[in-house]
Structure formats: structure tokens, C-alpha cells
Amino acid sequence: MKAARYYGPGDLRVEDIPEPVPTDGQVKVKIAWYVNNPPRISRVTSPLFSANRNGICGSDLHAYLSQTPTYASTEPHPITQETVPVTLGHEFSGTIVEIGPGVDTTKWATGTNVVIEPVLGCMKGECDTCCQGYRNLCPQITFIGIGGWGGGLAEYIAVNVRYLHALPEGISLEIGACIEPLAVAYHAVKRSGFTGDGAALVIGAGPIGLFVVKILRTLYPSITILVSEPATIRREFAIKHGATRAFDPTKVNVPDTVRLPWTHLYSVCAPEELMSTLPYGRKMQFLMST
CATH class of the missing domain: 3.40.50.720 (NAD(P)-binding Rossmann-like Domain)
Structure with missing residues (x-):
């Protein structure tokens, strides 16, 4: 699949990488894409730009221009254990296309439109903020699409269902991609x-x-x-x-x-x-x- 891969400031590459396979507790989501200005890129034929709804955050631009602490680097991130390159994108929605083992199939099913909550905390017992449910204030905070674990600037992502929210009937994928900001x-x-x-x-x-x-x-x-x-x-x-x-x-x-x-x-x-x-x-x- 195509993915926008972040190698560090000034180095962003659209590459072919393997499609993710959902593991225990995960589902595979086909990411929706939204092009903010269709007329300017109407001749782009890459599959990465071919479909629906997605967003690009200003923090992605900041990371492209200079080193940003929460973004992946050459050292393994303490939460994801990933180093560059990582797939960017943390404001996105999509549709479940595959259910992994251990997922409650009474709650999650293929065809369900979802939005991804990207905030990642360490979830360790000694972390007061994570233990109180405030992983957004974790000292080691990162995001899906920033510190690793896939990202929205790709065709698919495998993500644990704890980070999913089903979109209600009538809420489009385009609106879903805006829910994080x-x-x-x-x-x-x-x-x-x-x-x-x-x-x-x-x-x-x-x-x-x-x-x-x-x-x-x-x-x-x-x-x-x-x-x-x-x-x-x-x-x-x-x-x-x-x-x-x-x-x-x-x-x-x-x-x-x-x-x-x-x-x-x-x-x-x-x-x-x-x-x-x-x-x-x-x-x-x-x-x-x-």
C-alpha cells in the first residue's frame, strides 16, 4: 500500500509498504481520504490521493520543518518502541474491513465507519495521569501517526479497538476526520x-x-x-x-x-x-x- 513516511525534518516520502495485519484486539481500517483543494491536484493519480476523507495537521508541518519532541526519531519511542520512518497522519476516519482475533464482534463489524482517537499514553501503573484516565497528559505522550503504530496518511491501518469510536448514522467520513481537532x-x-x-x-x-x-x-x-x-x-x-x-x-x-x-x-x-x-x-x- 502507499503511505507517507516521515524520516525526519525535511524528509517525507510516499512509499510502498506492506498492508498491516490486525493482531489480538485490533481491526484493519481502510482509511478515508479528503483532498482539501481538489482543483489544484486533480491530475494526481496516486492511490494515496484517490478517495474520500482525511486531514493534515499543522503539527505535521512543524515536524517537517524542525525536530518536534513527540514525533518519532532515530531513538525508539518509549511507548511505541518505533523509530523513523513512521507513517504520518492523526486526524482521520475510515471503514473497518477486517476483524482481528479477540475483538468483540457484537460491537465491531466490517463496514462500520470509525474515527480513530490517536492519543497514546504509556498506560503504566506508576503513571498517575494514565491511571486516572488522562493519557493525554502522560509525560511520554505521543500519537498514532506521530510516534508510530501506523497513521492516517496511508491506505490502511491496524489499530486496537480501544482507540476507535464508531461514527453515528448520518455522520460522514469527512466530518469524522475533523473530530480530533x-x-x-x-x-x-x-x-x-x-x-x-x-x-x-x-x-x-x-x-x-x-x-x-x-x-x-x-x-x-x-x-x-x-x-x-x-x-x-x-x-x-x-x-x-x-x-x-x-x-x-x-x-x-x-x-x-x-x-x-x-x-x-x-x-x-x-x-x-x-x-x-x-x-x-x-x-x-x-x-x-x-
Whole structure:
């Protein structure tokens, strides 16, 4: 099968590798593919780009540009025991095509559409976070598609059913591929304590920021949502999907622009110009975890 294999920063190769065979507790999933911009790659004929729904995370780009701690390296990862090369991709969905031994066939069946929960913790008895069910906070954390165990940028993956969630009827594979980043945004909104009073300011309209906008608008249809984003296309997208107003922070006076009775600021950083808005609301700084 075709797979996008990560060898280290600046070295990503589409290669032919053996199809995985499910072992005890695993199923084989045919990964769905989604091409974000079909017209630009309409002439691509590789099987890797031929079908349905998948996503590429910004962290994959970061790993391509520079060494990233959670990504596989030349040393075996403490959880997966794998070294480079590994198959990339951790935002994906697919369809079960084979059931391995030891899998509960009353719960899992071929033809079931699933989304993969990619977070991997060490699951050791001495790890407090894993023992409490917070493997996302494990000190040795990695992901399927980052530290090994296959990945979404391939045609198939064999994965333990503990990392699977069946997609409900009516939820497409395309939507399924978005569930991982959507969960990050939803978690941030719920952890913020925002209850719909006042206004919200979203800093940055990348995928997570846009999901925050969408979640806020869905939960609180009448609130004011401001978005700070320098890219025109992202500002337009934010307005289309629920923002009340979007502005370019490089072209306006940010404190004057946000002088509203807003109550929550959604940001993963704290540039100095934002600090001056504090008299007008409450700043929430997040170290996001899914």
C-alpha cells in the first residue's frame, strides 16, 4: 500500500509498504481520504490521493520543518518502541474491513465507519495521569501517526479497538476526520467556563480557532464573537461560520477595536497588545490538551 513516511525534518516520502495485519484486539481500517483543494491536484493519480476523507495537521508541518519532541526519531519511542520512518497522519476516519482475533464482534463489524482517537499514553501503573484516565497528559505522550503504530496518511491501518469510536448514522467520513481537532476546540470552550454572557474574542482563525467560533455560535446563537486574524481568507471564513466581526490585528488598534464588554479571550499566546484589553474583560490563556 502507499503511505507517507516521515524520516525526519525535511524528509517525507510516499512509499510502498506492506498492508498491516490486525493482531489480538485490533481491526484493519481502510482509511478515508479528503483532498482539501481538489482543483489544484486533480491530475494526481496516486492511490494515496484517490478517495474520500482525511486531514493534515499543522503539527505535521512543524515536524517537517524542525525536530518536534513527540514525533518519532532515530531513538525508539518509549511507548511505541518505533523509530523513523513512521507513517504520518492523526486526524482521520475510515471503514473497518477486517476483524482481528479477540475483538468483540457484537460491537465491531466490517463496514462500520470509525474515527480513530490517536492519543497514546504509556498506560503504566506508576503513571498517575494514565491511571486516572488522562493519557493525554502522560509525560511520554505521543500519537498514532506521530510516534508510530501506523497513521492516517496511508491506505490502511491496524489499530486496537480501544482507540476507535464508531461514527453515528448520518455522520460522514469527512466530518469524522475533523473530530480530533474539533474536540480540542470544544474542550477549550467548556474549560473556559463561558456561559454565553457578554462577548468572546478569538485570537487566530486557524482550524482550532475556527472550530471555537463554530462551537460558540452553535452553543450561544446571540453572542458577539470577535476574531483577530491577519489572513483575509481566514477572516472571511470566520464571518461565514459565525463570527460577528473579524479584524486584522496588523492594521487596527487592537485595544480600541475590542473595547466591548467581552468576557472571554480564546488564545494560546499573550502578545503585549492583548494585555491592554484586560480592563474590558477576562483573559483566558490555554495550554490546550485533548
